[in-house]
Amino acid sequence: MTKKKVSDLMGVKNLLFPYLPVLVGANVDGKPNYITIGLVGWLCYDAVSVSVGHKQYSNAGIRENRTFSINQPTAGMVKELDYCGLYSGRRVDKSILFENFYGELQTAPMIHECPVNLECRVIQVMERSIHTVFIGEIASIYLHEAYLTEGILDVSKVDPVFFAPDKKQGKYSGSYWRLGEYLARAWEVGKDFRSDKKDEARS
């Protein structure tokens, strides 16, 4: 199998797919707005980042309030997810799409219908060529009890949405995907691998 070095693929180098797209909430001009974001950073157990285009409507709102929210949609919300990525808050009023609520930070609107909401305080801002990376400390988490099993978030109940690039009629496009089947137990299946290796070494 040939391994190909690719220096740049349509301006994109960050080819780890699929993404877990989320709805990022921010107050803009005092009103809730939601933007679909694929570039999310899992930085630590209490820190996360979202990357927003420099000229996007939400950018100024996050900058002004220094707060944002991350709202994880279900597969059943894929139309809303896509809609919030297609149309700017400058053109459409996204505050009417969901039941909005606020937490302790008061300026980070959150979506009641989403199974998970993270309310974040901006602690650092990094400017990159295309995006502003807003690094946030997670102030609060909100969970719908219906998506928990034994007090733990249950991904099979959440029914998450993934995004991956593809081509449609020769042009760059993308598609949404669902979570599939259970594969293996973490921190266990690798023990077998070690035994296999030992067996190989013995034989």
Added chain:
Amino acid sequence: MTKKKVSDLMGVKNLLFPYLPVLVGANVDGKPNYITIGLVGWLCYDAVSVSVGHKQYSNAGIRENRTFSINQPTAGMVKELDYCGLYSGRRVDKSILFENFYGELQTAPMIHECPVNLECRVIQVMERSIHTVFIGEIASIYLHEAYLTEGILDVSKVDPVFFAPDKKQGKYSGSYWRLGEYLARAWEVGKDFRSDKKDEARS
């Protein structure tokens, strides 16, 4: 449905699941080592972060060379993925697990068997309570041609692995999952949603 505010769940606030776990490569004492990392940051089209525990074996290697690699495994590599998270490079030699190769940065070992490799140069280091966040600029991408469709990475060919937390016999545990079915076309399915909304407004 009740929405529950959770201030802290077993020390974890970053409850966006599932993760896309990867194998992070680093030279430690001049030898390839690989560590399984769930905390990955998609920061920009050419920047990415990986968060490594302060005392983990790879941490010193990344710090010393200021390079690392991200290697995405397939579902068929789940044992190797789990193994690299279970055992420290201080105890086991992970340089023998895969066919290693190096790129232009010369000190970031990569895994030939993985469909995607990102070779990264550290541009910033953030210390958090539990993790060091290594922010990297992507120098090169390597792709196996077998995983492309029309020159684009095809997630259905990659057969990616996800990680999500759960409980086993009452204790915190985790499981690996596969990608599921195609759900909808991006930048299109949301257009229907807008029409629906207009129809509602008309009716």
